[in-house]
Structures are given as structure tokens and as C-alpha cells.
Amino acid sequence: MGKTGHFLLLFFIIWPGITTETSGQQSALTNQFMSRPLILNPAFAGTRNSVAIDVYSRQQWIGIEDAPSFYSASIHFPVNESMSSIGGGAWSEQTGPFMYNRLFFDYAYLLRVSRRAFLSLGLRIGADHFNFNLQKLQLIDYNDPEFETSIDNEFRPSWGAGFMFYTPGIFMGVSLPHRPVGDLSWSSEAAANFESAREIDLSGGININISKEATITLGAIHRMVQNDIPTTDLGLMISLGNGIRAGVNYRPDYAAAALFGMKITREIDFLYSYEFPTNPDQPIVKKGAHELTVSFNFTRWIKYNRNRIFLKKKVEKEELNSIRYF
Template sequence: MIRRAFTILLWAFVLPISAQQNPHITQYTNSPLSMNPAFAGSRNSLALDLSTRQQWVGVEGSPMTYMANAHTPINDTRMALGASLMSDIAGPVMANHFSLAYAYLLTINHSHFLSLGINAGINSNKVSLSSLRLNDNTDKNFAGDIDHTITPSFGAGLMLYSPYYFLSFSMPRVLPSNAEYPGEGDLEYSYNQQYFLSGGTQIAFTNDHSVRLSALARFEDSMESVYDITALYNYAGMFTAGGSYRPNYAVALILGLQINENFGIHYSYDFPMGSKAMNWFNFQELTLSFDLRKYFKTNLDREFSKPRSKSPTRDDGSARSIRHF
């Protein structure tokens, strides 16, 4: 009974906050593949993003999120492939998600593309009771682990983009799934459906100075909707500074540095606001972005046929990566 009660409380209060299928990511424009498979190939390079997010900074066993996203266009085609790995850890609770993505690019006109994407993967959940530090290490109720469950996952999304703006809509989990533990008092945890709507644009003042505006809305069944509004100042495509506002949740400071054409580093720090229990502590996030173009061939089917009259960054970077919006 002790083990059952502990497990129910653990899943009821920890997992809904930390191990949802998509946590609240501040740098959503740096790792969009985890939300929408249509972003596969959008950087016209072999792109790799490594991210970590720590919640409740300073609290032992606080939730941690690790993400790895990789995607690339297939040379001489309109197709692209990608892979996404996400791991949520909160004390003894671990929730993992892995998926493969496929995207196909359609040309609307000389300045607009529509990318259609699908993804398929698996969810894995586990509770490691044996990893807990207890006053009584001989308590048999916490001697073992709760067997992990594996459930399938399917998703779809689309993205319309041009040198001027982008619009995106996705359902990362088309089919809801449940993690069931019949041996633990018929415990069950549901993965709710989520819907993501995002968009962004860039206002160029000169060739070196611009402001990037973006917004993200996430809707989840039986949950409160969450919105992010982000404004970033960009200098010469190399330095980024700005902030993000998430009503009733947090405000964030965001910094970015593009070391060279192939490597960038991005950091954000969230300051809690509002009365939500999960906002009693701060959040921080770090993303390393790599773009390998050595093996990428120029594909005219992926390039805008009419360039912009004014380029906001050098080398028309706005057409290369979604981070430039």
C-alpha cells in the first residue's frame, strides 16, 4: 500500500509538470523539429541541435529535459529526413520519446514554400524506486523499479515559409496514448493530444540590424493553453539578444552567438511569474546548433527564385534557417 500510494502521488504531481510529451521550451525556434516534422530540411544543411533544460534550479532531483534533433534534405530531391530524441527526468521518473520524421517540400510560387511532414516513434516511461535515498534502505516497498511501458506515437505538421515570414501548425501526437501499470493498483497516465501553432517574421532596419518576432501557441486537451511571444534583436547574423513572455508563467532572457557559419550557441534564463506551483523556481536552457554543409548539394528546388530587395542579414541567411525569422 505504501508503494502504491507513493507511486500514485508521484505520477499525479510530477509527471503532468515535467514529463509531458513536449515540455515548455523557451528556445522553440532553435529546436522546432521536436514540435513539427515539417521543419525537417528547412536549414538546407545537415542540421544538429543539442539542448538541455533544467527546471527549478537549485532543487535536488529537479526536472531535466534533454533533446537531440537532427535533420537534412536529401540531395537532388524535395524530400528531407529527421530524427528527434527527448528525455525527461524528474527524480526517479524518466520519460523518453524517439521519433523519425519525413518532410516533402512543395513550391507555391517564386517566394513561398509549403513543407508537409509526418513522424512516427515510441514513448517509453519508467519509475526507478530503487534510486531513491530513504531513511530505511531495507523497505521492500521501494526495493524494485516499476517496469517501463512502451507506446507508439504518430504525428504530422505543415509549414508555410518565405524570406519574409513563416507559419506552422502541427500535431506531434495524432493518437493519444496511455502508460498503464496494472500491477501497481491499475495506475494509468495519459499522453494528451497537443496542437502547436507558431509564426514569425523579421523587421530589417539595415543590413546588419534587425528584430525577429515570433509567437507560439500550444493547445492541449483538458489543459490550459500556453502562449509564448518572443522578440530578438540581431546584429549581422552573429549576435542575438532579447526576451520572451509566457503569460502567467514566465519572462525569459535569451542570448545567442553564431560563432561561424557552422556553429551557434544559445542560452535562455526564465524568471517565474504568476501563481502556478511550477513557477516557484527558475528555468535555464542551453542549445548548441551545428550546420554541416560539406555534403549538401545546391538544389534550385529549395531556393527562392526571386531574391528580396533588402537582405536583413549577410548571405541572405533568412532563407537558410528558421532561426533567422
């Protein structure tokens, strides 16, 4: 299948998800969206040109019993001698009596738009597992019928898709990180009534080189969630040549965060962020949230592929010399 075929195939897969009213589980909020975690967009697969591994944790409202916690791990890498990439991962989210787990596998295809621009197209398939144990709740009325039936170990398939366009100076993308396949005849009645929100993420940013050793990145992500209030994150990150990163993130009317990261070795680095509330009308979140990502980038197994890197000079076609020069 050629470049046009890959583009059309993934376009007609993602477009119905944008225009229809099916449901999807909302993805977790993160202040580290500018590091392009795979959980936000399957089109990120392979864009680091390495065997890329990320282990992520978000601990929210430290000190409050049954506060939200989120863990994820992912791996992705380009397929040697091709423009395809594969990846996958898992996450686990728990809030009080509710536990939600997800396993996903990604495929992405990279299209060269010009010598300094790429378009990555991503497709995701996965499976969800969720458990909602209402028996853990302390009820005022134990005869309330709304709290009689728990959801125990339910599974359902899911899918996602996304685009990402990037150059050395800009990046922007759109994704449907996760959409369940509904109307499952084998699901319980309680699971069938479990509704989740449709979500579309729009992200983008610019990279500004202020010197040979320093780059400023300005980024934003806007989450549009069905029947819920949309959220927007605005971020700024300064990256130095020695691997140190520092930045801030702001979620209007909700929270702000400070970020710091650095390289531990040539192949390993970490990024930490602390989020604190900015809205005095939400006292429960005054404890803040901690996020930590440990990333690995192994290049020893990846063959050099000139078609995947930015080209500084225009490629010239080789001309056949006259036979007299042989």
C-alpha cells in the same frame, strides 16, 4: 507521387489527429521556439538546407531536489536532388520518480507555393519509453493502494505530423508533435492507465529587416493541451549580421525569459536563455530555468538545389530559337 499527392496524403494523416480524442504526451516548454527545433514540428526537417544538428538542455528550478530536467538531440537534412528531407532525434525527460524517453524519425516534403513561398509537410513515427518508480516517493501512508504499482520500462509506438508555411517575411505552422498508439494488448495494467494529454501547437511570426545587418523577428506559439490550461509564448529576437542574437520571451501569467546567442564558427552557434517566474502565486518556480542549444550546420554534403531557395526573379521559360540562328 506528385506535389498534390504528397499534400493530400499528409493532410489525411494529420486531420484525424486534430479531430479525434486520442491522447498524446505534452511536449516540453521552451523559450527557444523561434529557432524552430525539430522536436516541435516534423515539418521543420530540411528547412535549414544543411546537415542540421541541435543539442538542447533545459534545467528547471536549479537547487531543488528531483527538479525537472530535459535533454534532446536531433539531426535533419534535405535529400540531395529532391524536395524530400529526413531527420530524427531523441529526448529524455525526468521529474522526480518519473522518466520519459522518446525516439523519433521524421520525413518532410517541400512544396514551392510561389517563387517566394514554401509549404513543408512533415510526418513522424517514433517509440516511447517510460518508467514511473513510485518506490522513490516518501509516503505518509505506505499502504495506500494508489502507490503500490510502479510502471517499469514500458514501451509504446507513437506518431506525429505538422505543416509549416514560410516566406522571407513570415512563417506559420501547426503540429501534433507526438501522439501515442493506444490500446496495446501487451502493455501492463499500470501502463494502460497512464494517461497523457493531447496537444496541438500553433506557431508563427514575422521577420522585419531594419537594416542590411539587422533583423527583428516577432514570434508566438500557442499550445492547446487536452484537459489542461493552454499556454502562449510571445517572443522578440534581434539578429545581427555578425551572428549575435538577443531577445526576450514572455509567457503570460507564468514566466519571462532573456535570450542570447552567437556564432562560434561559420558552422557552429549557440543560444542560451534564462527563464524567471512572473507569477507570485507559484513560489516553487522562483529558481527559474536555464536552456542551452548548441547547433551545427554543415553544408559540404548538401548539393546546391535551386528549387529549395527563395527566387528574387520570376523564372522565365526558355524559348527555342529558329534554326537559322544555329
